[in-house]
Amino acid sequence: MKHWLMKSEPDVYSVHDLKAEKRSGWDGVRNYQARNLMRDEMQVGDPVLFYHSNTKPPGVAGLARVSRTGLADPTQFEPDSKYFDPKSSPDAPRWIMVEVEFVEVFPHFVSLPELRESPELDGLMVIKRGARLSVQPVSQAHFQTICKMAQSKCRVQ
DNA sequence: GCCAACGTTGGC
DNA sequence: GCCAACGTTGGC
Numbered sequence: 001m002k003h004w005l006m007k008s009e010p011d012v013y014s015v016h017d018l019k020a021e022k023r024s025g026w027d028g029v030r031n032y033q034a035r036n037l038m039r040d041e042m043q044v045g046d047p048v049l050f051y052h053s054n055t056k057p058p059g060v061a062g063l064a065r066v067s068r069t070g071l072a073d074p075t076q077f078e079p080d081s082k083y084f085d086p087k088s089s090p091d092a093p094r095w096i097m098v099e100v101e102f103v104e105v106f107p108h109f110v111s112l113p114e115l116r117e118s119p120e121l122d123g124l125m126v127i128k129r130g131a132r133l134s135v136q137p138v139s140q141a142h143f144q145t146i147c148k149m150a151q152s153k154c155r156v157q
Numbered sequence: 158g159c160c161a162a163c164g165t166t167g168g169c
Numbered sequence: 170g171c172c173a174a175c176g177t178t179g180g181c
Binding site for chain 1: 177178179180181
């Protein structure tokens with residue numbers, strides 16, 4: 001089992017939105033590296049740290065789990081969507097996404113400054129400069145440290 | 158609002 | 170295939 005961190009701007013889609021909706025397709029990713037991780041590496045059941053970006057402060061807000069894999073992102077076929085991709089077709093969809101299922105809102109929001117302060121999180125991708133990738137792998141040790149900081153047992157089921 | 162980082166585009 | 174220009178991300 002692999003562990004992940006996925007970024008979303010809470011003004012657009014927050015962990016509270018996922019709580020209300022229970023499950024959601026992770027649409028709108030238009031970066032090949034992020035797509036490849038979703039398409040090739042993610043498996044049903046993998047835990048996902050839900051990260052709030054572009055907000056004050058940014059940080060890890062909750063937990064989700066991968067509930068479905070290998071789905072075509074429907075927004076690539078919607079001409080009115082800002083994620084529309086005229087070069088993609090339903091026969092050969094270019095943008096593959098996963099669906100995630102809500103697990104919990106963390107009792108304690110772990111802010112980016114807190115992540116930076118923890119010596120145990122040395123090497124965590126999201127605290128590196130210029131780490132723009134919106135889907136990131138997280139080591140099991142880092143994942144468990146963040147769960148502890150969030151005051152969560154991170155039980156996925 | 159600024160700007161560093163970095164991905165993408167397109168001319169050559 | 171190189172690389173300058175440009176666009177986006179996202180912290181600050």
